[in-house]
Amino acid sequence: MSADANPVMTPDKDWWRGAVIYQIYPRSYQDSNGDGIGDLKGITARLAHIADLGADAIWISPFFTSPMKDFGYDVSNYVDVDPMFGSLTDFDGLIAEAHRLNIKVMIDLVMSHSSDQHAWFVESRSSRVNPKADWYVWSDPKPDGSPPNNWLSIFGGSAWQWDPTRMQYYLHNFLTSQPDMNLHNPEVQDALLAATRFWLERGVDGFRLDTINFYFHDKELRDNPALAPERRNASTAPAVNPYNFQEHIYDKNRPENIAFLKRFRALLDEYPAIAAVGEVGDSQRGLEIVGEYTSGNDKMQMCYAFEFLAPEPLTPEVVRNTQNAFANAAPEGWACWAFSNHDVVRHVSRWGANVLDRDAYAKMTSALLLTQRGSVCIYQGEELGLTEADIAFEDLQDPYGIQFWPEFKGRDGCRTPMVWDDHAVQAGFSTAQKTWLPIPVEHVLRAVNTQAGKEESVLEHYRRFLAFRRQHPAFAKGDIVFHDAGDNQLIYTRAFGNEKLLCVFNMNAEETAITLPSGEWIGLEGHGFNSAVNDNKVELPAWGAYFARHA
Structure with a gap:
């Protein structure tokens, strides 16, 4: 060989x-x-x-x-x-x-x-002069003792937590037990x-x-x-x-x-x-x-x-x-x-x-x-x-x-x-x-x-x-173009290489008839949705969909 x-x-x-x-x-x-x-x-x-x-x-x-x-x-x-x-x-x-x-x-x-239990933070909060002192976001308080600024935490309240050892605030965008790291370092x-x-x-x-x-x-x-x-x-x-x-x-x-x-x-x-x-x-x-x-x-x-x-x-x-x-x-x-x-x-x-x-x-x-x-x-x-x-x-x-x-x-x-x-x-x-x-x-x-x-x-x-x-690469990698449609209707095409696919959705609790974009479309199978096409219109049940390939 x-x-x-x-x-x-x-x-x-x-x-x-x-x-x-x-x-x-x-x-x-x-x-x-x-x-x-x-x-x-x-x-x-x-x-x-x-x-x-x-x-x-x-x-x-x-x-x-x-x-x-x-x-x-x-x-x-x-x-x-x-x-x-x-x-x-x-x-x-x-x-x-x-x-x-x-x-x-x-x-x-x-x-x-x-976490505030990470060894990096444990060292950082131990003093203002240790090797990792600047690994997290620390700041002195304002003269009145309040936090450095108005930043808020996603989990509620100020984004600043007071630390009595360093006599400074540290930043936490989430829980107080989740101190923010200083990626400027x-x-x-x-x-x-x-x-x-x-x-x-x-x-x-x-x-x-x-x-x-x-x-x-x-x-x-x-x-x-x-x-x-x-x-x-x-x-x-x-x-x-x-x-x-x-x-x-x-x-x-x-x-x-x-x-x-x-x-x-x-x-x-x-x-x-x-x-x-x-x-x-x-x-x-x-x-x-x-x-x-x-x-x-x-x-x-x-x-x-x-x-x-x-x-x-x-x-x-x-x-x-x-x-x-x-x-x-x-x-x-x-x-x-x-x-x-x-x-x-x-x-x-x-x-x-x-x-x-x-x-x-x-x-x-x-x-x-x-x-x-x-x-x-x-x-x-x-x-x-x-x-x-x-x-x-x-x-x-x-x-x-x-x-x-x-x-x-x-x-x-x-x-x-x-x-x-x-x-x-x-x-x-x-x-x-x-x-x-x-x-x-x-x-x-x-x-x-x-x-x-x-x-x-x-x-x-x-x-x-x-x-x-998986049978149609256009779904994974193709471009997308939207077409005019009625209320609660969504129509777009996906195109990749020589393949152009049509996607039609009835986003409604009632059956409806949707006019297809101009062109010759060949209905695809294997997706599990049921529909009927008559005179360039597709009849879709509630929450239905239709897929076709351009001839």
Whole structure:
């Protein structure tokens, strides 16, 4: 056999473009040791479900060592696994099994802040002259003892916490136990990049960067200006939070971040095929910042803002405006869209609370998401049509919900354990008598085993539609053009190479007839939606969809 007979496959550096990424909240996916909390071995045991679904990659929320004040988003050691979730050996096993199943692995990196129990912060707060004294954002009080400026925390109250040892305030954009790191200090950047390299060497395929626009603060600590009431948008923080009363131009969204993101990307590019997606949390400038962070080929491969995670209803106008605004803000960039995640009310409840046929609505919205221009994140349980759980106050775990109860119930309702088997203890998630969050009865009724193999189920729809999507590269990588349509109707085409696809949606609870754009269209099969075409009109049932190829 010649040396060239079996060449080594070159990794696809572009695998992320149009990828479907399945988000796993590790506490709630699968418990392997009976303590009521999910773990890495549990994830490994359930990877076949994700492979069967047809996702390209997984994104795992933080599993690093942490006191769990914010459930892993408060890291106390960036290069180890919290014993709650297992060990580094368990993570290596997860990577190996995922790659065997041809699933990429992305992990959550929280670099804007750490836990106050991280050794870096313990040293930093010990004095004003230690080697890490400037690794976090410290400031003297005003002459009257009050905080340095008016910056607010997303979790409520001032973003400054008094420390009696240093007799200074430190900055925390989230919990007081989550001090912000000072990325103006090159040593801090180096340490964070070293932690990133640690996981790259263990074989990860990419990262999701938490709160990517929070990395830098204004060195002069200038006050944020007030935000006019008509411009307040509750998608970054709940409406009851005064955080929405400010325009956040000094505590985040700083121009210095661009240079660091270039350093981060240069590290990724040392490896064959690594990708990163950044979370941009800003209600006023989200898409503009996404454009800045994804422009060129030297920063983030992709980012997402909160347009599709907001409470405002999903309408044809919202879809068109969001895609067009992104195209204007980031003509060279690439988005990653999601309708649900671990921080927001599940979209079937958020948008479909008054919908009678929730399954039909779940199928329509999934097809809409999976045919948008950009990559896609699916949140665990979304493929089952899970609704937001109603968690009693005494069962709440989320400090955000406890702080603002009852006007805002926090994030626990979307974080309840995954349901696998309606006949098993704790729906197959755990053998424990009590799980870290209760499992709603209505979720048990939608367990994986109750839907698998049933053609009309939401689960089988996701499997079928993901397979349909893979057959047509235009869905993953093509351009998008919107066409005129009536109320509650959405029409767009996706084009890539020689393929041009038509997508038609009835975003309405009543059946309707929709006029197709001019041209010869050949209906596609395999997506699971039923329709009839007569005289260049497609008749769609409530929450129906139609897909065709240009002849």
